[in-house]
Amino acid sequence: DAGVTQSPTHLIKTRGQQVTLRCSPKSGHDTVSWYQQALGQGPQFIFQYYEEEERQRGNFPDRFSGHQFPNYSSELNVNALLLGDSALYLCASSLQGPEGYTFGSGTRLTVV
Amino acid sequence: EDQVTQSPEALRLQEGESSSLNCSYTVSGLRGLFWYRQDPGKGPEFLFTLYSAGEEKEKERLKATLTKKESFLHITAPKPEDSATYLCAVNAGNNRKLIWGLGTSLAVNP
Numbered sequence: 001d002a003g004v005t006q007s008p009t010h011l012i013k014t015r016g017q018q019v020t021l022r023c024s025p026k027s028g029h030d031t032v033s034w035y036q037q038a039l040g041q042g043p044q045f046i047f048q049y050y051e052e053e054e055r056q057r058g059n060f061p062d063r064f065s066g067h068q069f070p071n072y073s074s075e076l077n078v079n080a081l082l083l084g085d086s087a088l089y090l091c092a093s094s095l096q097g098p099e100g101y102t103f104g105s106g107t108r109l110t111v112v
Numbered sequence: 113e114d115q116v117t118q119s120p121e122a123l124r125l126q127e128g129e130s131s132s133l134n135c136s137y138t139v140s141g142l143r144g145l146f147w148y149r150q151d152p153g154k155g156p157e158f159l160f161t162l163y164s165a166g167e168e169k170e171k172e173r174l175k176a177t178l179t180k181k182e183s184f185l186h187i188t189a190p191k192p193e194d195s196a197t198y199l200c201a202v203n204a205g206n207n208r209k210l211i212w213g214l215g216t217s218l219a220v221n222p
Contacts (some may be wrong), residue, residue: 006155046211105154108153
């Protein structure tokens, strides 16, 4: 049973560029949440998608956007990258809520 | 404002030396408290969910307990493979997100 799959695992981008991160949820899960985790910090909630709609959003600027597809997979897009966007981006899937979150291994984004 | 605080920030134990990690929370309407383990460069791995004061859950050398203000993760006779960062998170009210602590970095020496 495949867990949550994220791609790519590592990414290096230049300031001002745009990036797309991808997530395939655990089989049977319909809700996808994205978190940003800076080094030595706890994860920070970006947003959550359910039924292809953004259900809740954290305190992140509009440069951060997302999408959920009919097969429940999801993308996180970040425009106009800043150095401060460098972090581990985590995708978590669940059934309609935070209970029983399953996390992927994350995408390590480095902005130079 | 909802808040989660974990202590200590870092803990170093000898193999077999039992100890406890603390997670204190200030939230309105707790719906669940979660413990996760995170290895460097990896995503968090789910350990436990606790829903109400007095609840306890166990898994191998780990035992999680919950009161109205805090949770403890007890580690009995730890082994070097228990070395990791242990994260606590809460879900409260009508929120769909988890609010996280900064974690406790645990190192177990052989």
